[in-house]
Amino acid sequence: TQSTRPQRILGAVQRNATRGDPRSVVRAIDQYCRNQEWAMNVGDEKGCILDSVVSEVNPATVLELGTYCGYSTVRIASLLPPHAKLITLEFNPEFAVIARQVFAWAGLEDKIQLVEGASGDLIPKMKEQFGVETFDLVFLDHWKDRYLPDTKLMEECGLLRKGSVLLADNVICPGAPEYLEFVRSSPRYESQYFKSHLEYTKVEDGLEKSVFLG
Numbered sequence: 001t002q003s004t005r006p007q008r009i010l011g012a013v014q015r016n017a018t019r020g021d022p023r024s025v026v027r028a029i030d031q032y033c034r035n036q037e038w039a040m041n042v043g044d045e046k047g048c049i050l051d052s053v054v055s056e057v058n059p060a061t062v063l064e065l066g067t068y069c070g071y072s073t074v075r076i077a078s079l080l081p082p083h084a085k086l087i088t089l090e091f092n093p094e095f096a097v098i099a100r101q102v103f104a105w106a107g108l109e110d111k112i113q114l115v116e117g118a119s120g121d122l123i124p125k126m127k128e129q130f131g132v133e134t135f136d137l138v139f140l141d142h143w144k145d146r147y148l149p150d151t152k153l154m155e156e157c158g159l160l161r162k163g164s165v166l167l168a169d170n171v172i173c174p175g176a177p178e179y180l181e182f183v184r185s186s187p188r189y190e191s192q193y194f195k196s197h198l199e200y201t202k203v204e205d206g207l208e209k210s211v212f213l214g
């Protein structure tokens with residue numbers, strides 16, 4: 001029977017990465033997706049920008065919206081301080097099954113909590129069900145038309161504090177025009193665009209970093 005792209009990505013990790021070495025997992029996925037078949041990981045070019053923002057924020061609590069195969073989850077978690085927690089939300093159960101195995105291969109299960117379901121349903125449950133106060137960093141990488149409604153929802157649920165950082169992937173390609181307009185025009189956010197390229201291609205894309213001002 002035919003394998004799926006996420007299954008083939010997991011295979012590349014299991015063949016080429018070293019168990020317990022997160023950076024080798026990241027490298028194995030990038031090499032596979034650059035040389036064998038494209039996949040919607042944030043990739044190495046935008047990944048370096050992600051790394052720099054994570055290192056600068058040094059977050060104790062991280063929320064990732066959109067796990068896919070766990071590439072960015074592993075990339076972020078590998079940079080977190082010892083007791084920091086990363087919660088990642090994934091709607092697609094097939095992606096979740098693969099991502100959990102990628103986290104295990106990287107040896108990061110204790111830092112990462114993957115929750116399956118729709119972000120719009122799960123965000124209002126964050127405080128009560130997952131014991132979260134506020135998030136220091138949010139990485140938006142899920143359905144692009146959910147970036148804005150979920151940002152408003154996080155505000156309403158009191159999940160953002162003065163200084164919380166939102167980092168959004170794909171603001172150019174595929175694009176999140178309503179989100180971009182909102183964070184760039186709202187007096188409650190200080191936004192900055194990091195120009196880059198769509199993963200594994202020469203197409204323009206970028207990350208938008210927006211600091212919530214409270």
Ligand SMILES: O=C(NCCO)c1cc(-c2ccc(F)cc2)cc(O)c1O
Binds near residue numbers: 198
């Ligand atoms: O939909 C995306 N993510 C949420 C899914 O769970 C996504 C899509 C693309 C992309 C796809 C098709 C194309 F032609 C160009 C870009 C890229 C990404 O980085 C993404 O995150």
Ligand SMILES: [Mg+2]
Binds near residue numbers: 040
């Ligand atoms: Mg993306």
